[in-house]
Amino acid sequence: MNKQAQDKFNIIIELARRRGFFWQSYEIYGGVSGFVTYGFLGAKLKQNIEKKLREIFVNKLGIMEIEAPIIAPSRIFEASGHVDHFKEPMVECLKCKKRFRADHLLEETAKLSASDVEKLSLEELKEALEKHNVRCPECGGNFSNPKHFLTMFKTTIGPYSRAVGYGRPEAAQGIFVEFRRLYEMAREKLPFGVMQIGHALRNEISPRQGLIRLREFTIADIEFFFDPKDTNCFLLQEVGDETLRLVLAESKLRGSEEIVEVTVKEALKNGYIKVSWQAAFMAIAKSLLIELGIPANNQRFVEKLPWERAHYSLQSFDQEVYVDRWGWIEVSGHAYRTDYDLKQHMDFSGTDMRVFKDYEKPVAREKKIVKPVMTKLGPVFKSTAQKIAKMISEANPEEVEASFKARGYYMLGNYKILPEHVEITTCTLEERGRRFIPHVVEPSFGSDRLVYVTLEYAYRVKSDRVVLSFPRDIAPIQVGVYPLVSRDGLPEKALQVYNTLVNEDIAAEYDEAGSIGRRYARADEAGIPLGVTIDYETIKDDTVTIRDRDTWRQVRTSIDALPELLHKYFRKKIEFDDLGTIVKK
């Protein structure tokens, strides 16, 4: 506990609560585990991180963003497999009736690894709990037999109780079920990607860990549809030489967490990653995290073992970030979902989810056909000859031939067909293309976890002061505007500057309360990259100082030039020293 009291998790949680980044929801009613409310700074930070996802995936890569509902009819999650698979093992204390995740108890109390626990059946979990003598952490009581608890929020849609609906545990299904329309919007061309950022719900049994495990959270799912036979991945030109730090399943099976550092191209060549699109997205995810302030060396991608993977995945990597309290935590998942989801929805809905893809040029293909010989059929079958002729044309040529070979005849229902009745020949058909269900790789980010790691990595202490060194393009507030003192016309002048910036869509804050030193300290703690101070010189010559949050250095510049300079600075076109003339202290 003492160690924990000092760790960054506690520091961040306390800071987040005090400065209004986020806190547990419904505190006045005692709080509800697994729900957080983002205050002003937190909501902005989260939005800016999501904006970054949009810049990278939507604006630059041309992935289409959609917005689908959170509530879906049960049929969707029956098809997707979630009703069968989205369950966790639960035990109930026989004494105090509290309920717990059986696997988490084993991890925490008996110190078993998550990976080892994940493969246990209910029966095996029971045995393990008994073997390690795990008791109720609340009252020391014994447990019931483990059973599965469906971790989706259940409700009914409309006034009929049989119309069961669920809160979506992922945003992916809202994309898969609309595949036909989305494919049309992509002008019926592969590959294409669709993103959805929105709230998702997982009815966790007993969540803790702040932003790390929530019952309601924001997910950013990207479903990227491609032709599995087309190995060309245009993203590799850009990211093929990026390095990835991988922990492979084969290492994990040896009990090792050895990190293999390879380029994207090598990872593909060595077969570490099955699909090139997936490898490319992993490299992009790595760069994204770097832009949020997490160095490459504090990131890794861990391959999931077969029993750790979701039911729809053929290969999965978790992007993990090292954090002080919890060690490595997942911030994004990269799953090769194959054609699993589209196939399931095709089966359950009867809608054809296949696409047709033209070959570059039509392919000539030899095909065996059975042709009826009417001059022989007519005399034998008389008035039914026409009907039989038609049936012969539809028969399977291979079967007919095999039957002739084995028995000397072929039975077409009750009609005995002899070799002389037909002619078996080959003809050349032209195939224009092929029909198939696209495959999918899915990069999936957890917004809340991105917020958490961004906060932890932005946290610095400088001369006993807390500074949140957010990268400038995601800082919740961009500029603080301060009159040096709150008299002699300085506040009025400062408000003018503030209004100018606000009208230029710069996220600015005006603050005149307390000494300028205290205001700078408050701004550093809120992670405001720049402070613009209006002083007595401003009144004379319309210049202001700009102060850098991280170095506390100052430059002086004219008010007129401010908006354009700031726009360029926040679009990363110029650096701090380009904002004006250095002020010597």
Add this chain to the structure above:
Amino acid sequence: MNKQAQDKFNIIIELARRRGFFWQSYEIYGGVSGFVTYGFLGAKLKQNIEKKLREIFVNKLGIMEIEAPIIAPSRIFEASGHVDHFKEPMVECLKCKKRFRADHLLEETAKLSASDVEKLSLEELKEALEKHNVRCPECGGNFSNPKHFLTMFKTTIGPYSRAVGYGRPEAAQGIFVEFRRLYEMAREKLPFGVMQIGHALRNEISPRQGLIRLREFTIADIEFFFDPKDTNCFLLQEVGDETLRLVLAESKLRGSEEIVEVTVKEALKNGYIKVSWQAAFMAIAKSLLIELGIPANNQRFVEKLPWERAHYSLQSFDQEVYVDRWGWIEVSGHAYRTDYDLKQHMDFSGTDMRVFKDYEKPVAREKKIVKPVMTKLGPVFKSTAQKIAKMISEANPEEVEASFKARGYYMLGNYKILPEHVEITTCTLEERGRRFIPHVVEPSFGSDRLVYVTLEYAYRVKSDRVVLSFPRDIAPIQVGVYPLVSRDGLPEKALQVYNTLVNEDIAAEYDEAGSIGRRYARADEAGIPLGVTIDYETIKDDTVTIRDRDTWRQVRTSIDALPELLHKYFRKKIEFDDLGTIVKK
């Protein structure tokens, strides 16, 4: 039906579906009423409208945006009154078992007004249905007695079935329950506002009408907290002379829809609107709608009659927009929620929701006090004298005095106190301020309805072509980039231009499919304000044409100047003609 087939609602719905703005969700499973999915263009349009709300309320007015969960424990909605009040009258067909909104049936079948129906009790609804002989619209069957249906989505939180939770029907409660923290974030000063934009859920009995009545929708709730005794509203400086078109409750009671056109100041002076903040927000809401493309004359504010208002409201206006199919529809609600919600949460949670506000200078107040006279009490009450003296000090001086007057003594529990035992005097107390629960006005916008009216008002037909004339700052795609023909190096050059724009965070689309005329037509229908065309001249001199969606006029400008010009154009700093040299046709 024939008339409907031609109306704008159908045209917009068809266009929205075809171009991927939005469509009914889960179509492959037959669709579910009340749920829509926004495709690429629709999601962007909706985001841009929400961005506009943020620009106006967060950036310019300094309102704090927060993000709270959608699921809340039942206690929240018991306190807020929703569990008791958020109900609709429902009838079931005794024959086919279909369920309907009793009030909607009366409006549609018996042509009663919504306002008249809204005040009927269940018993009266029953009588009205019988009187007007309303039968099941599906099978003609008779109805059950009307009963109330709770239109919140119900679920359980965690593994205990008694932990009931609801999907929020409004975003407001997520703000109210966090009032103490938010007040702290506002540095304990009134007034301040908090906004939340997010999904909300209303389990409508039988929703129709596309985006107009949804079970899952996006709401933008602003709760503005103020001191009801402080009549100073700084927003009036800016919007006091704006005109509002009001339909007052008193007109409606006379059966009239007469529009009173007054300035904000007049509306306040005449007592049409009770709270100045509310009037100011109504003016801002009007300007917002104008910026979305809806002329002032197609907007009005309709005051709700007492029985039409939500349970928490003392005065409510609906901002309505005229649409082709439905006539006037609500796009935002403006409710004076008083201290209702904070008071309820104070009662239910025991948390003090009052704020303390200093007077400008302390106020001296005369106060009557009762002082025990020990020399008289001691001899009479002996050892209990001390205790009685204390009780006397805590007694209500007015009550004591009145009792002396009426009866000549005062009973303090079982002790009889005579006038000689006490001294009643006055003292002067200094009051520093007062403690009170802030009042609230709430502007509340429906994002989906804003999307719908924006689309309907953007719709034009020009030379037989559909043009969506979105205001340039909310258009989903800002710029189309086109090679004149798809050969001779033009596509390569066009892709360079496209990449430059994309890297400048301009929402651009590249299109080389089909004739340039067809591409322009496609872009007009998607509402893309500008088209940049790369032609043979571009190869020679690095200039391009820019085409205006609405006038189809063209200017020519250099590629180098393009990013800055476009930034200025979309920030509304310059007009189309400033983008280059007019091209004469």
